[in-house]
Amino acid sequence: MACAPPQKDNGGAQTQSGVKAAEATSAEAFGGMDGLVTAAKAEGELNVIALPPDWANYGAIIKAFSDKYGIKVNSAQPDASSQEEINAANQQKGKSASPDVFDLGQAVALANTSMFAPYKVATFDTIPAKFKDPNGVWVNGYGGYMSIGFDSAKVPPITNVDDLLKPEYHGKVALNGDPTQAGAAFSGVVMAALAQGGSADNIAPGVDFFGKLHQAGNFLPVDPTPATIESGQTPVVIDWNYTNAAETRKLPSWQVVVPPDHAVAGYYFQAINKEAPHPAAARLWQEFLFSDEGQNMFMVGGVRPVRADQMAVAGTVDKAAFSKLPSIDGQVVIPTPAQTEAATKYLADNWAKAIG
Known part of the structure; x- marks a missing residue:
């Protein structure tokens, strides 16, 4: 019989200002950044x-943080969905293995x-x-952008969302996750909705599109990973551009298209x-993560960090990485x-029926 993970309470640790660490809303509560580091x-x-290592350069980011501060980083369930993160926090509440x-x-x-603790990083403003x-x-x-x-070694070239309904893609089109639980899949449905005449206010055409994809036998109910892509199990994947682009380094025949007329962007x-x-x-x-160093590391992973434009003006941006970020004219x-919120409710009511 396995033992339960031990309980751990660092929330009571006092900061320099006398505030509990778990209630600190800025580094000032610790007496500044040096106190926070200590x-x-x-x-x-x-x-x-x-946090998959190939997602947004997280493998390198985790290593850099650990090396810089001498802090051991425990990375759990790298391929989990957003909802599974919340589930884990609820299930492990009060235990030392709970997500920080x-x-x-x-x-x-x-x-x-x-479930979140308010905190303003030094670069918040x-x-x-x-x-x-x-x-x-x-x-x-x-x-980033949905893509x-x-x-290209296994399927004909794809230029738009409608191509996915063609017979050539029978049993080949995978969506990264369940759109009722995962941000990438949610945005994939929004992209399909735009391509079918819908909008961010009306994602029904996107759900209908995946229903058609399922009826045609083209929708592949497999959660894609680097392993499924490299093995050929999921030769077409709807996912963020940076996640798809990461595969091109391992699989030269892997190509990525962001539908220019139906571009959907999203932030994590x-x-x-x-x-x-x-x-x-x-x-x-x-x-x-929000320092110039962390933001530039995100950029190397092919994502647009939230402070990219500010850093470009300040001259602290990684110019080579910045120049490689995709740009959409439309x-x-x-x-x-x-x-x-409205789309999430619609998905909860209709997604399972569409692909069931």
């Missing part, structure tokens, strides 16, 4: 979840803000207002678990929180 090192560990921080798609993040909660409950870290990746939400077993390390992690759709 407190985080004393905790010695950080628990992250749902979250990286979430918009729909799941906005539905669970009561340089982040545009529309990409953050005013109190620091959540902040967008990075984003279609395909193995960074937040601290208010029940974090390592509250100081969680706050230091956020500081690292209109780009980024669903608002209200649109996301």
Whole structure:
């Protein structure tokens, strides 16, 4: 019989200002960044979840953080969905293995803000207002465009969403996750909706499209991973451009297209678990992600960090990485929180029926 993980309470640790680490809303509570670093090192560990090494350069980011501060990073369930992050935090509440921080798609993040601890990183004021909660409950870290990746050695070229209904793609089209749980899949449905005459306010055509894809036998109910792509099991994948682009380094025949007339962008939400077993390390992690160093590392992973434009003006951006970020000339759709909430409800009511 397995023993339950031990309980851990670092939330009671006092900061220099007398505030508990778990209640600190900025590094100033620790007496500044040096004090935060000291407190985080004393905790010695950080628990992250749902951060695949090939996603947004997280493998390198985790290593850089660990090397810089001498803090052990425990990376759990790298292929988990956003909803599974929340589930894990609820199931492991009060235990030392509980996630310290979250990286979430918009729909799941906005539905669970009561679980987040407000915190403003040192660069908070340089982040545009529309990409953050005013109190620091959540902040967008990075984003990208929804795309279609395909193995040109196995399937004909794809130029738009409608191509996916063709017989040549029978049993070959995979979506990264369940759109009721995963941010990438949610945005994939929005992209399909736009291509079918819908909008961020009306994603029904997108759900209908996947229903048609299922009826045609083209929809492949497999959650794609680098392994399924490289083995040929999922030769067509609807996913973020940076995740798809990461595969081109391993599979030269893998190509990526962002439908220019139906471009959908999305940002991932960074937040601290208010029940974090390592509250100081969680706050230091956020500081690292939103520093120039962390933001440039995201950029090397092919994503657009939230501070990219500000850093370009300040001259602190990695110019080589910045120049490689995809740009779309036409209109780009980024669903608002209200649109996301309505679309999430529609998906909950209709997605399973469409692909069942």
